[in-house]
Amino acid sequence: MNMDFRILRVDLTNKTFKEEVIEEDLVKKYLGGRGLGAYLALKEIPKGADPLGPENKLYFFSGPLSGIATMSSSRFTVVGKSPLTGSYTHSNAGGNFSYWLRFSGFDGIVIEGMSDKPVYLAIIDGKYELKDASKIWGQWTGSATRMILKENGFPEDETKAGVAVIGPAGENLVKFAGIRASDYERFAGRGGLGAVMGSKKLKGIIVYGKRNLLNTVIDREKFFKANSKVLEKIIKQDTTKTLHAYGTNVLMQIVNSMGALPAMNFTTTMNTEKISGEYIKSNYVVATHGCHDCPIACTQMAMVTTGPFKVSGEEIKYEYESTWTIGPNIGLNQPEPVLKLQKIANELGLDIISLGNTLATTVELAKKGKLKLDVDWGDAAVFQDLAYKIAYREGIGNELAEGDYALAMKYNEPNAFQGARGQGLPAYDPRVFKGFAIAYYTANRGGDHLEAYAPTWELFGVPEKTDPLDESEAGIEKEVKIVKWNQDIFAVVDSAVFCKFENLLPNVDTEQDFADLLNAAFGWNMSQEDIAKIGERIFNVERLFHVKEGKWVKDELAPRMREPVSSGPAKGNTASKMFDEGIKRYYELRGWIDGKPTKETLERLGLEEFESLVS
């Protein structure tokens, strides 16, 4: 086929549908997923729209390579205006949802308007329908998923169809509610788009079908050749083995040994042996899963079967980031309370990273006597209670449900918020992994480790070893270039859609791989420069959303990152120099002034239609 991106627009206010085909020219510019979502969001979501009002839209987008036997391509992106940050966000998840969505007959879904009653969307074999969700409303994410499967004639097995749902957190408009998507508790967590679903009274989406995507590949031989080349690379990667063996949490000990694993809201470090990937694997992991067609299969499912943190009969998906955020970040370093809290967050439908961030801010404010609450670092039982209170906006939970940034601002303690663009940070101290001193703060969705991941260089030395602490002019130049390059290629990864673990190793021919796959599949004629330009275009379009809103345009370092690391092997480091000097060079490289693309930059990227935003 020529790649015509097929979307279904669902108007929840009027309960009407519209099928739409995105023409190939636009697909060539944005591919799908995050890129196409960002482009449409910029054009369609009115300036100043209430993120929790009918004008906000959600773009559930797969990508052109997802589901056509390209390994590790089983991801999709949700784009919309974030109730947490008040501006653009994107969030993606693995599992099978992306495949089932494409098999159902559509490459993407646009959710518009606002229903007056709880509904869910069913797209099955090309037919679509809004169904009554009044009986499912209120259910936690696991049972909501199973109920939707059952109601549509599927076995209660999350792999048999794609289901995305919200829990009570989303229903109750918790600003960092996530969307549980597909099998094994995967989450499009960040940015609070679960609350957007909640505001629209959309409890979930089920997708299923038998559309044969492979039939539409234009040059099968070339395509499989390109495919095999990528597969070979993945299999050769060391990370493939370690990710399969321990999951992402293999990072815990490595990062901590560098002094880059912050604890207690980035004020100290702590021992993490018992929450390491290795320890949890040996003592708690009961199953390992992979997404559709993925040779890595990194998903680790743990169980806690006894003791005060037992979770009855259910497996718990856990990751490095989640283990950190509700672990050391809030003073916990025992596996059982961490796993239990993870389960609670997953079931209630909270973005676990922001939950941890918010709890960390809460403890800091409480210990400073600003917030009236008896809580200390490591108070597992209290954190459990607070997770429930947040999800149900009960009592003090109503305040915490606004998130870490809002809390810190309310109590006039900006230092208690560790994040960027209103969103809290993940599990790497940017005073140590200094690539993140640039990457976190320039990330369009804010505080993000997945828009660019410099530790590939800094930690694994691939493609070459980079010293994260080198703040010489050359060192800064190098980090800035890595970040910019990585931001652009990851925008492509999120739009094609691929998994970043497939592209964890930024081989010099990454762009060429994409070009080969896309050209073979759709008869295109892209060069690796074209691919790089797509990434850059997407990244700029996202930034334009902030420019349009007049929000978060300037990139700013959080105040605590200017203070020295207080303990551990990286003691004494700050992120100030890397950020202050790097950001200037970064703007030059991007062709931006004060965080804003220039007219020339937009023209270079074929974004003339948005010139009025910057002039």
Add this chain to the structure above:
Amino acid sequence: MNMDFRILRVDLTNKTFKEEVIEEDLVKKYLGGRGLGAYLALKEIPKGADPLGPENKLYFFSGPLSGIATMSSSRFTVVGKSPLTGSYTHSNAGGNFSYWLRFSGFDGIVIEGMSDKPVYLAIIDGKYELKDASKIWGQWTGSATRMILKENGFPEDETKAGVAVIGPAGENLVKFAGIRASDYERFAGRGGLGAVMGSKKLKGIIVYGKRNLLNTVIDREKFFKANSKVLEKIIKQDTTKTLHAYGTNVLMQIVNSMGALPAMNFTTTMNTEKISGEYIKSNYVVATHGCHDCPIACTQMAMVTTGPFKVSGEEIKYEYESTWTIGPNIGLNQPEPVLKLQKIANELGLDIISLGNTLATTVELAKKGKLKLDVDWGDAAVFQDLAYKIAYREGIGNELAEGDYALAMKYNEPNAFQGARGQGLPAYDPRVFKGFAIAYYTANRGGDHLEAYAPTWELFGVPEKTDPLDESEAGIEKEVKIVKWNQDIFAVVDSAVFCKFENLLPNVDTEQDFADLLNAAFGWNMSQEDIAKIGERIFNVERLFHVKEGKWVKDELAPRMREPVSSGPAKGNTASKMFDEGIKRYYELRGWIDGKPTKETLERLGLEEFESLVS
């Protein structure tokens, strides 16, 4: 005054009010509280009415002696049709609600119909109003109480006005949702009337006023004399001291030493040292409170300030029954998980006794492989999760929210239900305290230790020592008489309204005390026989509700009580003989046939108007 019982009828469907005065003749027959509530419920709630439908009514009734300086009279009763048992129930609570209700200008409130939106009722200084509760809906009982206080200009102090609320359990129609009433987490727990409030979308009631009740007492001198006599008796009672020192949980070790403290759904016994009144007092209790004007002050407030069951900054009200039901009854004998679970239940608005009963049934069914759930006796963490799941009807919680009886019936395991009339038992094994072999199973609300409390004789030897294990003809005769006498006088206590701790010691002149107080206050001329007859009348009226419904008329012993106690000092005992022989004698004494009052009995009690129900 002459005692004209002033009630406010609130029609939630039409949002209208009607003030009504119950004339003195009727007050003389039923007093108030439970008695008057039962009488009106029998007359007004149509046969077959859905307990969760608009036809059900709730009677929030104080009594004629409450609030006029009679010590320990600060209780009120709620009467209605129970969603748990499907027939008549009553439930009462202490604290200040009863006083504030009377001070507000009314002796009782009748809630009728069904609101379409969440509301709460405010009666302040004789003025009444239904207020929007949409912002309070969803809140747990503590914060709902504080929000209602604040909205009405009171400090956030539960003693400053009377507030009764439901939590999410009531909102979600959990069949054993309770009503948190007034200060310090007191509950009108049993029978699920919280769900009736939920079905009516009535989140709460606030009452406050300055009406001077004492002014209306006819013969002050006589009244204070009678009052002093009662006060003297209370102060002299040993139980006054022990109840003040340790609360009701002083019973734990005493009852267990007799082998009468059932564990694990009445299958065994267990060590309870660490959950004894003495141990908890020494290690966890931080405050002791009393109801308005009460010389006993039995309320114990505990805190758990560290560890995996910490409860942040909040005091926890706990009692003997609650400590047993979510303690040994479900295999727990450590104080911290028990206190934590108590707090969760109180906040979510669950009747704690039925929560424990339901969890006990659940564990038994799970261990038998009937219910698919990984749970064992003592699984504190799982019980916590299940409490949340029940309150929110989430997943398996939706099934458990129907209660222990429904669960046991569904899985065809009647032996897994320990109760009577569809309601689970409290903390005394009726195979050991054999008075309960009669009292539990003849109690009108089912499985109740507060309609008659034979342990006063059996345990404390007051007024005389009675051997609970004596199953000679004389022993059975004695127990039956104790139960019948106690049922009648406790019906008076619940209608006057008094606290049973004041009348814990069934002195032969208890009826005379009531007569003296009532005669002095209202210029009546009652004898102690008249008082006894009021009690008997009330007890019969309640039974007539079951007769009218054609439900639970026959008194039946739960099957496990026919099996011998398996361990402990009372090993080998059953309740069979006491029940089977006792029930015959009990029916004779009551003038009943097969659980049903005869026409002659009704005539003797002045209940001719209900004769058609039994003919």
